[in-house]
Amino acid sequence: xxxxxxxxxxxxxxxxxxxxxxxxxxxxxxxxxxxxxxxxxxxxxxxxxxxxxxxxxxxxxxxxxxxxxx
Numbered sequence: 001x002x003x004x005x006x007x008x009x010x011x012x013x014x015x016x017x018x019x020x021x022x023x024x025x026x027x028x029x030x031x032x033x034x035x036x037x038x039x040x041x042x043x044x045x046x047x048x049x050x051x052x053x054x055x056x057x058x059x060x061x062x063x064x065x066x067x068x069x070x
Contacts, residue, residue: 024054025051
């Protein structure tokens, strides 16, 4: 089953996928994370810098979620 958009990101997150540049890229190559969504997460260009920023953003969101669920 291929999930769409953010549903993919959150579902994988709930299942404990480690958010690293490599894991985001693997999800994209596996067809589970649409390239267009990855580009938006990276602010239009899929570069090493953009991927790192996307990972930082996801980790910050996750940290906020943990803070409010304790």
